[in-house]
Amino acid sequence: MTTPRRDTYTPDSLLQVAVQVFNERGYDGTSMEHLAKAAGISKSSIYHHVSGKEELLRRAVSRALEGLFGILDEPPAREGRAADRLEYVVRRMVEVLIAELPYVTLLLRVRGNTGTERWALERRREFDHRVAELLKNAAAEGDVRGDVEVRLATRLVFGMINSIVEWYRPDGRTGARREVADAVVQLVLTGLRG
Amino acid sequence: MTTPRRDTYTPDSLLQVAVQVFNERGYDGTSMEHLAKAAGISKSSIYHHVSGKEELLRRAVSRALEGLFGILDEPPAREGRAADRLEYVVRRMVEVLIAELPYVTLLLRVRGNTGTERWALERRREFDHRVAELLKNAAAEGDVRGDVEVRLATRLVFGMINSIVEWYRPDGRTGARREVADAVVQLVLTGLRG
DNA sequence: AGAGTAACCGAACGATCGGTCGGGACAAGG
DNA sequence: CCTTGTCCCGACCGATCGTTCGGTTACTCT
Secondary structure (H helix, E strand, O other): OOOOOOOOOOHHHHHHHHHHHHHHHOOOOOOHHHHHHHHOOOHHHHHHHOOOHHHHHHHHHHHHHHHHHHHHHOHHHOOOOHHHHHHHHHHHHHHHHHHOHHHHHHHOOOOOOOHHHHHHHHHHHHHHHHHHHHHHHHHHOOOOOOOOOHHHHHHHHHHHHHOHHHHOOOOOOOOHHHHHHHHHHHHHHHHHHO | OOOOOOOOOOHHHHHHHHHHHHHHHOOOOOOHHHHHHHHOOOHHHHHHHOOOHHHHHHHHHHHHHHHHHHHHHOHHHOOOOHHHHHHHHHHHHHHHHHHOHHHHHHHHHOOOOOHHHHHHHHHHHHHHHHHHHHHHHHHHOOOOOOOOOHHHHHHHHHHHHHOHHHHOOOOOOOOHHHHHHHHHHHHHHHHHHO
16 A cells, blocks of 8 residues: 655645746756756756656646636626626736746746747647637627727736746735736726726 | 948848847747848848847837937927826837837837846836826826826726737828827726726 | 967866766665 | 655766867968
């Protein structure tokens, strides 16, 4: 029998360390030696838990993508006026971004050098497209100003939301997440409705 | 005498090629072999024009920073109501971002692994701080809504503007730059004034 | 034509890259 | 006790990294 032992790494707990280093140095700028040092084990020991560097990246971006796509399956994102669904999705995106901060950060920085990275970019584009349709529908229903092109507005809104990973750092304050989400919704939606 | 010859690389024309590759593969993900292949010369020839990989990075981010800091020296950024100065700076930031797109793109992706990168990050923070003060003054003069914290708003606005480098690609249309600048100003400033 | 030099090249440098290998320490189950 | 499997290690692999070096080509100027 294999009773799980304590004080030892699992693929997930190792991933937690790896993602942090990836975000500090960049994926390409991080060597397995860097990971080993940060994890406190030898380089070769890492390969006991995961198949290699790219699997760590794949696990990380998968987790981020699951969080984001999960939003679109939630009922408030599927029912009601498009403008209301859009507001819900924007708010939830901020929440997921913050809840899964290091993983989403890594996802938003992939460049496309490997197969895994290109797959991540493709899934991201898919998600962006789904949200863009929401905004398009809101415009068609007359809840969004007509003088700003929808594609342009989508990109700017995504830019604002995604930029959160560049500066948000968790603190003790409860409600900090809600405060950020409120600010984004205010800025984006009053700007769009204006 | 040394008359400059045609059809040969200068440090600047080589930089142009290098920055494009850096933006496609990431700085750390780009080898000197990649640069040599893209430039159509051998790896060792690159060292005839520049001292090494890091000088290319330094030249690129310097050019981007000069463009951005130049905005703050322009008269409309220095005189008048803070809200008007802010609008001017936001609009010019978009214009400079687009005019110097590849260089600013590289600047915004710097991670801080080398001395040059840390210097670039520091200058960026300095610029952000200057613009943040503009927004703070606009709030003090009553031209910006009070229910969104200034630091938070600054970051979101920067996020929206900086995200342009992630999707804007030059096309033939004249006025495309102005269109983007208008959209950003509309979204940001009506959102802030709302 | 000859001198000088800018531009370039292939080969090789030591260092580091991601990854492999054989084996040791240790705990659990018989 | 001994086996079994987890977890980890140092040593090492071929490949690639950024950079250096000696030398060749080709153009400019006198």
